[in-house]
Structures are given as C-alpha cells and as structure tokens.
Amino acid sequence: MTDLIDELAAVLGDGLIRDETQRAERARDTWMRSEILKGEGSFELPLAVAAPIDAGQLSEVVKLCRSHGVKMIPRGGGSGVVGGVLASADSLVISTERMTGLRTLDSHNLLATFGAGTNGYEAEMMVQDEGLTIGHWPQSIELSTVGGWVATRASGQYSTAYGNIEDVVHSLEAVLPDGSIYRSRATPRAAAGPDLRHLLLGGEGVTGLVTEVTFSLRPLPEQGVRQAFHFEDFDTGLSAIREVIRPGWLPPVVRLYDGRESWRHFKDQLPKGRCMLIFLHEGPPGFAPLQAAAAEDICVANGGLAAAEEVVDAWFDSRNTVPTWEELLAQGIMADTIEIATDWTHLPGLYTAVTDAISAVPGVIAATGHTSHSYRSGANLYFTFAAIPADRADFVTTYDTCWRVAMEAAAAMGAGLSHHHGIGRMRRDWMAEELGDGGLAMLRAVKAALDADNLMNPGVLIGDDPA
C-alpha cells in the first residue's frame, strides 16, 4: 500500500491524514453496536483518511483507490447511528471535512449551495443571516453535515410542513464510484427520465460521494404559535393528528408521546398515563393562529385537554440534548432508537407490536415510543429502548435481539423499516423485506453498474453481494 499512500499524498498534500489518533476519530460513526465493540477492544483503523477539498481532487483519489483495489468509506460528521461508517484496516476513509462553506447564496431564487462537509447548524445560520431558512432541523443538526443528510435521507423536526431532505434538496454534485463527476441540473423541476438525484439521496456512500448540495430555501417565518394537548391514550392522539393533517393543515412540528415518554418529559404538566401532543405552527402573518385554531377544534373534539404553552418551550429548549452512548454504557445501560413508518390504519397495532416485542427481550428495562413526522397517509414511530444486560458479554446479543424482534414485528405488519436513520449495517439483512426481491435485485444491479468491484462503502445498504 506504500505506493497508494505516496500517490494520495501527492494529490492531497495536508489532506492526507495518517496520524493514529485522527484516524481513530474518523473510523466509525455513532452506532451503538460499534460503541459496545469498541469497549471490547474490537476496532480497526483505516489505512489513512483522505480529506479532499473539492470534487476534482476527490475524483483523483477515487481513481487511485480503484486502480489499487482499495475500499473507500465516505464520512461526514460521523453522527449516523446505523453503522454506515466503519473502517477496516484495508480501507481508506474519505472525509468531507475540508469540503465546507457556503459557495453561493441566491436570495431571489431562494437557493444556497454548500460544500458537502458543511456542518448542518452552520449552514442554517449562514442562510438565517439573510432572513432565510433551510427548514431542516434534525436533532443532530450540530453533529451532522449537509452531505450526510443527503446520503442518509434524513428528516428534520419540522418535516411535517417543510418536508424531509429530499424535499429541500434542489440540486447536487457528486463523485461517482468510478471517479466521474455528476452534477444535477439546477432547475425547479424536470421531466427528463428518472430523477438521478435519488441514487444519491439515501445512497449512504455506496452510490457515490456527494460533494456539493444546493438547497431550496424559504423566508424565515414571521409568526409562530406553540400549542399542546394531552389525550387519554396514544391511539386517540394519533386520531387527532390524522384529522389535523387530512384537510391540509401542516404544522411544522407535530409530536405525540406515549404515556411513558409523556411522563418522562412532562410529568408536571399531565396526569400519569396520558399522552402529550405538541404543535409548533409558523408561517406568514395570520397563518399560524388560523392553523392553531383548527388544530385546537380537532384536538378538543377528540377529548384532548389543553396544556400550557411552556410544554412546547420545554421541548424546544432541550430538543437536541441527549446523553451519549459512552455515558450510558459507563452506567451499564445499553440503549438505542428505531424509527419506522406505516399508514394510519396500522400505527396503533405497530406501536403495540414493537414495544411488546422489545419489552420481552431479557434485560430490557424500557421500550417507549413517539411519533414526530406526519403525512396524509400515515406517520413515523420512533422507539427508544434501554437494557441492563446481566453481563457485559450479553450487550451485543441483547442489542441485536432487540433490533431483530423490532424489525420482525414491523415487517410482519408491512411497515417501512426505516423512516430516517437509514440502513447502514444494522438493517441491511432486512432489505429484501423492505424492497422485495425485485427491488433488491434492481438496487444490486445499480450498485454493480456503478461499482463493479464493490469498493465504495462495501457492506453498507445491501451488504456484500453474495455473487
């Protein structure tokens, strides 16, 4: 590999990172399973980290790796939670950390282009300086990059009104697995065959490396209203949401917590067992109060009792604060989250099936859920589970079992197996369930056409091709 390292150094200069600590920092993402295994000493470092400055330099890096048959692992902020970044000793991590910053801002056409490695929060602040917003607020906004958002088909907390990442991305630039550069045309819409951007939206680094992202922006809202109601049970709260969304009301934030999460977050604001629903409405003057009045009528008609606006303030102020896996593991607690989606008909049954299945796993101390992204046809469910396995040696088995029973319960009900965290390594074994045999064959064919040697993030999304 000395030849490759020398050739990379000639292309990248300071952008080739060989230092052991820095390689370790970039070797994986925030997957709980990696964190457990790291604690057990099972952890490989990549050959090196390449940090190119633009698509041209990256293209040269990719071609060099191809010619040497070396695996490439794209990495953004490393906040992914399903094992999309996991270096092996024979791989090169390609980091977007030097492809950063605002490239262009066109406030007339509401467009802003960023280098793919730009931190999400910094990107949002740059457009807010001009009175605009991307409107994409994942809980990990301060930990993730705009390129990572695209690669994982991320969702923000305001998605019910503003859409998920695929709705706010206007155009893209990427380096494909053969080193060629792809640029989508910057036009509001096209009827020119399949939308090729979607090979990269959710590509998880397997179909190419996103180098630049152009967002379709909005003016910052001029008025907002915060509202909360609590309901007798989760199902009644879901019915209320369905009735709010159905006629076309679109509060950016719509979150309903089950009884246990409601008590965990808002115990001073509701009786034990009831379920809290919070709304955040915003828009041009007059719009938010009108929408809030409609939501109130529907919630009250469903037996909802109004809660203080401070409930929403409390959520808003703490919405991005969560303990790290390291902190939990240090206390002997293993935890994770699983997000899935289904239609309104199946949501109540899916909620029960998944929480019951996880709760039955030995060592599990909690399995709770909420919904945070609503659509006319259904919504997501976001489960959180925690376990205190009897023995350190049981952590991985307990973790894998919780995931397996949740995926099996969801698959049995025909639910979508990932709403927004993606597939990574964690869900790849269920891709046939998710896509069907025909869909999986199509995805494998695309992968083989783009990357015949399976060098771009192998093992992610579809696993290694058994062929």
Ligand SMILES: Cc1cc2nc3c(=O)[nH]c(=O)nc-3n(C[C@H](O)[C@H](O)[C@H](O)COP(=O)(O)OP(=O)(O)OC[C@H]3O[C@@H](n4cnc5c(N)ncnc54)[C@H](O)[C@@H]3O)c2cc1C
């Ligand atoms: C506390 C916490 C909260 C979270 N909240 C949310 C949330 O609200 N919504 C949500 O959707 N997700 C959430 N996530 C998951 C994660 O933040 C998202 O998946 C995010 O989009 C990943 O971005 P990243 O830059 O950190 O990517 P990474 O973790 O670096 O990579 C993720 C995957 O994308 C690939 N990749 C990264 N950059 C590129 C690129 N430029 N081109 C091609 N492939 C690339 C990697 O190979 C990997 O497969 C959360 C994670 C944490 C830890």
